[in-house]
Amino acid sequence: MPNLSNKLDWFTESIIRKMTRVANDCGAINLSQGFPDWEPPLEITEALKEAAIHGPHQYEITWGSNEFRQKLAEKQRKYMGIDINPDENIVVTCGSTEAMMVAMMSVCDKGDKVIVFSPFYENYGADAILCGAEPIYIPLIPPKFNFDKEALKKAFEEKPKALILCNPSNPVGKVFTREELLYISDLAKKYDTFVITDEVYEHIVYKPYKHTYMASLPGMKERTISCSSLSKTYSITGWRLGYVIADKKIIDNCKKVHDFLTVGAAAPLQKAACAGLSLGEEYYDNLINIYDRKKQLFLDGLDAAKLKYFEPQGAYYVLVDISEFGEKNDYKFCQWLANEIGVAAVPGSSFFKEDVSNYIRFHFAKKDETLIEAVNRLKKLKK
Ligand code: GLN
Numbered sequence: 001m002p003n004l005s006n007k008l009d010w011f012t013e014s015i016i017r018k019m020t021r022v023a024n025d026c027g028a029i030n031l032s033q034g035f036p037d038w039e040p041p042l043e044i045t046e047a048l049k050e051a052a053i054h055g056p057h058q059y060e061i062t063w064g065s066n067e068f069r070q071k072l073a074e075k076q077r078k079y080m081g082i083d084i085n086p087d088e089n090i091v092v093t094c095g096s097t098e099a100m101m102v103a104m105m106s107v108c109d110k111g112d113k114v115i116v117f118s119p120f121y122e123n124y125g126a127d128a129i130l131c132g133a134e135p136i137y138i139p140l141i142p143p144k145f146n147f148d149k150e151a152l153k154k155a156f157e158e159k160p161k162a163l164i165l166c167n168p169s170n171p172v173g174k175v176f177t178r179e180e181l182l183y184i185s186d187l188a189k190k191y192d193t194f195v196i197t198d199e200v201y202e203h204i205v206y207k208p209y210k211h212t213y214m215a216s217l218p219g220m221k222e223r224t225i226s227c228s229s230l231s232k233t234y235s236i237t238g239w240r241l242g243y244v245i246a247d248k249k250i251i252d253n254c255k256k257v258h259d260f261l262t263v264g265a266a267a268p269l270q271k272a273a274c275a276g277l278s279l280g281e282e283y284y285d286n287l288i289n290i291y292d293r294k295k296q297l298f299l300d301g302l303d304a305a306k307l308k309y310f311e312p313q314g315a316y317y318v319l320v321d322i323s324e325f326g327e328k329n330d331y332k333f334c335q336w337l338a339n340e341i342g343v344a345a346v347p348g349s350s351f352f353k354e355d356v357s358n359y360i361r362f363h364f365a366k367k368d369e370t371l372i373e374a375v376n377r378l379k380k381l382k383k
Contacts, residue, residue: 116137
């Protein structure tokens with residue numbers, strides 16, 4: 001048999017999705033892979049019924065249906081505060097996962113360097129490797145997960161092609177301040193670097209923190225490739241609907257990559273999701289209220305279970321410190337936790353470049369009763 005591609009030797013299967021399988025195998029409450037266990041808004045599911053009967057069922061325009069792009073442009077113009085032309089500035093993708101891959105493949109050549117903050121969402125390293133780029137990791141330092149400004153400046157001196165920015169961040173829930181973003185944007189302009197954002201948690205930001213879109217900062221619209229998705233905002237992670245928003249020249253490249261990667265996102269799902277994109281401001285206010293309450297419920301539970309954690313400012317994850325349990329291998333700890341305690345988490349080291357094994361990640365996008373039961377089980381940890 002000929003050799004298989006050696007690119008794949010550099011990364012493993014997704015640990016997040018592996019932990020979902022572990023949770024299913026041992027019947028544990030799955031607080032590993034982050035997705036909600038409730039229904040999407042009724043407007044969307046009703047529209048899906050309509051689409052099932054009346055279509056569309058055939059290919060849409062490869063970079064997204066006209067209606068979807070128009071509705072998305074309308075919504076994102078309002079939240080991002082930038083001008084968005086639905087024909088020139090948007091590519092609709094199969095989830096933000098494809099959006100990020102498309103963005104990287106559209107700007108990176110073999111050997112290019114890409115700055116990635118660590119901890120990071122697991123896809124970025126794999127994305128970089130698949131397009132031949134080399135990540136430069138910059139630590140986000142606990143407990144505040146700030147970055148060292150000098151270290152970032154040094155990384156920019158290596159003339160990277162792009163910086164990847166997950167904001168609000170997965171797994172730590174950091175919401176980058178305007179001041180931090182301005183610092184990054186000044187460097188990006190000085191060293192002529194793209195910023196590729198992953199902003200899938202843009203509507204899940206807890207008070208008093210505020211989400212600032214990198215593309216909205218002075219001089220950044222031209223060099224920011226904004227990726228996001230409908231998964232988290234409308235609780236439709238399985239629909240795989242995401243998008244890239246950027247300047248026309250960049251989008252022209254993204255359209256090509258996307259066309260040959262996937263042809264397009266599912267036509268009936270784009271149609272149905274338009275009902276979500278048309279929802280008013282109260283929908284997003286309600287969404288953050290729901291998550292705020294769940295965050296409090298779960299963190300109170302972690303306090304009651306006497307576990308140490310970093311309070312998230314956004315997104316729906318929480319990193320818990322397991323140092324006190326003395327287990328040096330967070331993978332083993334998570335396997336044991338799922339088997340013996342009945343709660344599944346993600347080993348923290350899968351998110352870090354640094355050698356750390358004392359964190360695990362839970363998510364709290366679950367029904368209240370699920371979270372309460374999870375907390376009751378976690379209380380056994382200290383006994
Ligand atoms: N974004 C979700 C998480 O971080 C799911 C991602 C995935 O399936 N890899 O858990």
